[in-house]
Amino acid sequence: MGNFNYSGDKFYLNGEEFTVISGAMHYFRIPREYWRDRLTKLKECGFNTVETYTCWNLHEPVEGQFDFSGMLDLPAYIDIANELGLYCILRPGPYICAEWESGGLPAWLLNYKDMNLRCNDPEFINKVENYYNALLPKITDKLITNGGNIIMMQIENEYGSYGNDHEYMQKIADIYIKHNIDCLLFTSDGACNSMLNGGTLPQYLCVANFGSRPDENFAKLEEFRPNQPRMCGEYWCGWFDHWHDMHHTREPEELAGLFKDMLESGASLNFYMFHGGTNFGFMNGANHYEKFEPTITSYDYNALLSEAGDLTPAYFAVRKVIEEYTGKNLPPLTVKNTEKVAYGTVNLTEYVDVFTAAKQLSEPVKSPVCKFMEDIGQYYGYTLYSSTLFGPSEEHDLNFDAVNDRANIYFDGVRKGYIEKSQHEDNIRIPALEKGQKLQIDILNENMGRVNYGPHIMDRKGIKGVRAGLQYHFGWEIFPLPMDNLSSLNYSKEIDKNVSGFYRATFNIDEQPKDTFINPVGFHKGNIFINGFNLGRYYTDAGPQITLFCPAPMLKSGENEIIVFESDYCDEAIVEFTDTPILDKKHEE
CATH class of the missing domain: 2.60.120.260 (Galactose-binding domain-like)
Structure with missing residues (x-):
């Protein structure tokens, strides 16, 4: 059994002073086959902790039906981290933001039209508790107090950016306690009075989230809550991208320099993101301030590992800072980038228009x-x-x-x-x-x-x-097209490029598949499916992302199937498999 807590401005792990050097990686954005690779890269960079959200909307896609399999096997992800000597910070929401669809809240909550989200509405609390009743028993034995590696768990998420219902926050904490969650609980918010006041509880550690000006942000945190450790709960090492916008980048030296300043000030921190991964399927989120702006498929985030898990210049800059801070050379790297292969051009010769496909995929709902x-x-x-x-x-x-x-x-x-x-x-x-x-x-x-x-x-x-x-x-017929199963589609060789539809082809890979990227060169807007797996959305007319990451585990030796759903129109029914991503299509001023 172990213990992680704090006294004054210091964290203590089993009685010894401890600096949390953590990196965020979301298991649900990474193919399960790559979990160990990504976590090993975190460990070999000199980090001691991994942080992850949990995604309610994938774990409970239909109310009362839970899924912890495949890429959603959270206990297995935590176990791999433990095997590698990594501690874990768990952030179970229920709301997670994360540029994830609805901030992780299941869309079926919208069926309860009188229910208020993220507050002490008894109906919402009931839905949250049902989710936690399925989730929390799966991780309780992994708490540090039970001999596991989970050292911290977050209550809600940046709640002060949304509301100030402290009774709601306490209800979330009470559900944790009911499930014997006895590790260090904390809240995280932006470093300003309204957010800290709205999103914290006095009996629990609070940390601040920011991407720059650490002295200013930590001073605000200490003013609000003195005599506790300095911790940046999300050190934003990059940013996310919207369609029709630019690709965000940051200089590695500046990123590493601020990291060094925080370590030397005695702070702990969590890089958001160490590895961003991909918003597979339809799971990207959106922002809506003055206008509605959906997030792209790639969650590269300018992180220390690229979307495809490659070591970036920032990785080496941060690794060097950790060596300088500890005064010890880290062991030589054993990790390496995965091989990327350009499989070439594929012509999609089969097609079914969306009007015909709708009748094959669904039964219409008739409504006035x-x-x-x-x-x-x-x-x-x-x-x-x-x-x-x-x-x-x-x-x-x-x-x-x-x-x-x-x-x-x-x-x-x-x-x-x-x-x-x-x-x-x-x-x-x-x-x-x-x-x-x-x-x-x-x-x-x-x-x-x-x-x-x-x-x-x-x-x-x-x-x-x-x-x-x-x-x-x-007088309408409404055809739902969730595209979760396209096996019932019947194709023909006749293609109408001016009508939305599904394009299909097969292609062969003779050797063991490798990572690749798909450029939908002849298409404008839609989704790409490989062997039934939805890689996500493309929107070549908008950018900045052009290619979709296709991980090797989604491919197979021998015959593979590709389906492109084009929502607009097609210039030429071809895609190109390339070994290089394009995430920064330039926009005309």
């Missing part, structure tokens, strides 16, 4: 009005809304009460334009119809990722209120 996806039991992916307008009628503007988030509009199977929340809105006119004429209207809507930070986390997706001018149009 267009509904948000949550109201038809769908939480991720795309939704196709179909209806017929009958004449006689005059020409009108096509109007919407809400488009969340991106809608492609088709009249009689011809794409007329698109609307993208906060970014683009084509002026689409419904033509005049004579008596006896009709017009088929199809609207393909994409959930581009739910808001993960701030007051807009109740983020419902889909379209509402379709109007011809001022007149609401009723």
Whole structure:
């Protein structure tokens, strides 16, 4: 049995002074086959601790149905860290931010329309407790007090950025205590009075999150809570990217210099991120301040390891600082970058348009009005809304009460334009119809990722209120397209590049597969699936990310299947497998 606690401004591990040098790596963003590699790289950089969130929305994708398998096997991840001599900081939310879909909150919570999130609403507390009843027993034996390696657990997450309900915060802590969580509990918030006051509890350690000006931020923390250790709970070594924006980078020397300053001031800290990984599938989050901005698929974050797990210049700069601080040379590195292979160009010769595919993938929900996806039991992916307008009628503007988030509009199977929340809105006119004429209207809507930070986390997706001018149009078929299983699709050799659809091909790998990157050179917007695994979204027209990381474990020796879902239109049905990522497409001023 062990103990980790603090007295005055020092941490103590089993009675000895201890400086926490931690790096964030989220198990759910990394292929399970690479967990040991990434954790070993953390250890060999000189770190002593790994930090991770837990993701409620993946662990409980359907209310009452829990998943801790594969990439979600949190106990196995913690065990590997322990085998490598790493301690663990666990941050179980329930809200995690993390540029993750809805901040980790399950989208099915939106079905409870009278429930308030992240406060002492009894219904929300009940949902949280049900999740913790499944999660916490899996990690209790891994606490340091039980002989394991978990030294700290966080209560909520940056709560002062959202609210000030201390009864809610205490309820989260009480659930921990009920499950015999007796390691060091803490809160983390931005270093300002309102956030620290709103997000902390007086009996628990509080730490500050920041990416620069450590003296200023630590001074604020000490002013608010004197006589406790200095700790930066998230040292932001980079930043995340949005579509239509730039790729964020930071100079390694500046990053390492601030790290050195913090160590020499006696502080502990957690690098956010040591390794960011990937927002696979539809799990990227979004921000919404003045405008709605979804996060890209890559979570490279300018971290010490790249998205593909490669050692960066920052890795070596930080490693050198640790050697200088400890006065000891670290053992020679045994880790290395994985081999990357350019498998070349693949022509996708099979195709099915989205209108045909919708009938193969789902049963329509019939409704007088267009509904948000949550109201038809769908939480991720795309939704196709179909209806017929009958004449006689005059020409009108096509109007919407809400488009969340991106809608492609088709009249009689011809794409007329698109609307993208906060970014683009084509002026689409419904033509005049004579008596006896009709017009088929199809609207393909994409959930581009739910808001993960701030007051807009109740983020419902889909379209509402379709109007011809001022007149609401009723009578719709709604096809949910979560794209979690595409095996029922039937393809043909006839391709219509101007209509959204699924493109398919097979390709062979003769040797043991290696990591690679996929450049959707002939495509504009959509998702790529390899052997049934959703690698994530591409959006070549927006950038900055162009390529998608395809880890070797998603491939196999022999025949492989690739499916590209293109939501807009296709110039040429080809993709290129390359050995180099492109995360920084330049934007015109």
